[in-house]
Amino acid sequence: MPAFFKQKSAIFVAIIAIIAPPMTLITIKPLPDAQLPKPDIRKLAVADLAEWLAKNNFKSFHAKQIYKWLWQRSLRGFSEMTDLSLSLREALDVNFGFYPLSPADIQKSTDGTIKIGFKLYDNNLVEGVLIPTEDRMTACISSQVGCSLSCKFCATGFMDKKRNLAAPEIYDQVFELNQQALNNYNARLTNIVYMGMGEPLLNYQNLLSSVEKIVSPDGLGMSPKRITVSTAGIAKMIYKLADDEVRFNLALSLHAADDAKRNEIMPINDSNNLQVLRDALQYFYQKTQNRITLEYILFGNFNDTPEDADNLFRFSKGLPTRINIIEYNPVELASSFKRASGRVLNQFAAYLADKGATVTVRKSRGMDIDAACGQLANKTKSV
Numbered sequence: 505m506p507a508f509f510k511q512k513s514a515i516f517v518a519i520i521a522i523i524a525p526p527m528t529l530i531t532i533k534p535l536p537d538a539q540l541p542k543p544d545i546r547k548l549a550v551a552d553l554a555e556w557l558a559k560n561n562f563k564s565f566h567a568k569q570i571y572k573w574l575w576q577r578s579l580r581g582f583s584e585m586t587d588l589s590l591s592l593r594e595a596l597d598v599n600f601g602f603y604p605l606s607p608a609d610i611q612k613s614t615d616g617t618i619k620i621g622f623k624l625y626d627n628n629l630v631e632g633v634l635i636p637t638e639d640r641m642t643a644c645i646s647s648q649v650g651c652s653l654s655c656k657f658c659a660t661g662f663m664d665k666k667r668n669l670a671a672p673e674i675y676d677q678v679f680e681l682n683q684q685a686l687n688n689y690n691a692r693l694t695n696i697v698y699m700g701m702g703e704p705l706l707n708y709q710n711l712l713s714s715v716e717k718i719v720s721p722d723g724l725g726m727s728p729k730r731i732t733v734s735t736a737g738i739a740k741m742i743y744k745l746a747d748d749e750v751r752f753n754l755a756l757s758l759h760a761a762d763d764a765k766r767n768e769i770m771p772i773n774d775s776n777n778l779q780v781l782r783d784a785l786q787y788f789y790q791k792t793q794n795r796i797t798l799e800y801i802l803f804g805n806f807n808d809t810p811e812d813a814d815n816l817f818r819f820s821k822g823l824p825t826r827i828n829i830i831e832y833n834p835v836e837l838a839s840s841f842k843r844a845s846g847r848v849l850n851q852f853a854a855y856l857a858d859k860g861a862t863v864t865v866r867k868s869r870g871m872d873i874d875a876a877c878g879q880l881a882n883k884t885k886s887v
C-alpha cells in the first residue's frame with residue numbers, strides 16, 4: 505500500500521473511532537484490487553450496492569441515488585452526497601474507497617486542442633485530449649499506463665506498460681474532457697476515441713465496462729455509435745468484440761499494408777499479420793455491421809508511394825471501411841520517421857479516392873503541446 509494511503513487510512517480510522525458510534529457493518533466480498541486501501545465503490549453494480557445497503561439496514565433504493573452521485577456528478581468524496589443521511593455517508597466511507605482521476609496539468613494548444621495530464625491514485629499519469637473542430641468535439645482517451653506493444657513511431661511505445669486503467673479511470677477522462685468542452689466551448693462531447701495511451705483490447709473488460717458507463721443513462725448517456733475503439737491489431741480480441749456484439753465502431757491502426765513494412769514499425773504484426781487481421785475485420789463487420797476505419801499515418805519515404813497506396817487499397821477492397829490518412833507528428837525518440845509533405849499526402853489520398861475508396865485526411869492537431877496522435881508520453885508539467 506502506498507505510504508500516503510497507509511497514513512491517510514490510519515488517520516481516518518482514528519477520526520472515525522472518535523466521532524462515530526460503533527457500527528456493525530457487513531462487508532462485501534473483497535474485490536480483486538488487493539493493493540487498494542478499500543474496495544472501489546465504482547466497481548460495484550447498482551444491484552450489488554442495493555444488496556449491501558439492505559444487509560446493512562439501509563434502504564436499498566439509495567443505491568440509485570448513490571449511483572447518480574458516482575457517475576453523473578464529479579464528486580470527490582462521500583461527504584458530498586448531500587441527499588444521503590450522515591450515517592449512510594459514514595458507513596460508505598468506512599467500507600468503500602473512491603479513486604477518481606485528478607487533472608494535474610492542463611495545456612491548451614494554439615489550435616484550441618486541450619491536453620490534460622491526469623494523476624491516478626497511485627501517482628501514475630495518463631493523458632487525455634480534447635479536440636474541437638467545426639462540427640465535432642472529440643475526446644481522445646487512454647486505456648493503459650504506458651503500452652507493451654512498442655510501435656516504433658509512437659511516444660507511448662517507448663514507455664513500459666505499467667498497468668491497465670480501471671473502468672472508472674477511463675470514464676473519468678471522458679467526464680473531465682466533457683467538462684472542459686462545456687467550460688471552454690459551451691458544447692458537449694460528440695465523439696470519443698480510444699486512441700490515447702495503451703492498447704484498449706489488452707484491457708478488454710475495463711474497456712467494455714467503461715463504454716457501458718459512458719452510454720448508460722446513469723452515466724453520460726452517449727450513443728455507442730459516437731465511440732471508436734482503436735487497436736494496433738489483436739485479431740483474437742477483434743473476434744471477441746464481434747462475438748460480444750459490441751455497438752461501438754472499430755479502427756485498425758494499419759500504417760503499412762504489406763507485412764514486411766508493418767513488421768518493421770509494429771512488432772505486433774509478427775503474430776497478427778495482415779491476412780489474419782483482415783479476416784478478423786471481415787468477421788467483425790459480419791457480426792456487428794459497425795463501421796471500420798483503417799488508420800494510416802503517412803511517413804515520408806516509408807509508406808507513401810503509389811505502390812503503398814495500391815497495397816492499402818487491396819487491403820481495404822471488399823471490406824466496408826473508411827480510410828483515414830493521418831499526418832505524422834514528429835516524436836523525439838523516433839527521429840528516423842519523417843512527416844510526408846502535404847503534396848504527397850494529398851496525392852496519396854486522391855489516388856485512393858480515384859480507385860473508389862472512402863478516404864478522409866486527418867490534419868495534425870495540438871502538436872505544440874505534444875497532444876497529437878502518437879505524441880502522448882506523459883510530458884505533463886506540474887503534478
Ligand code: SF4
Pocket residue numbers: 651652653654655658659660661662700701702703736757
Ligand atoms: S501506437 Fe498505440 S499500440 Fe502502438 S505503442 Fe503507441 S499506444 Fe501502444
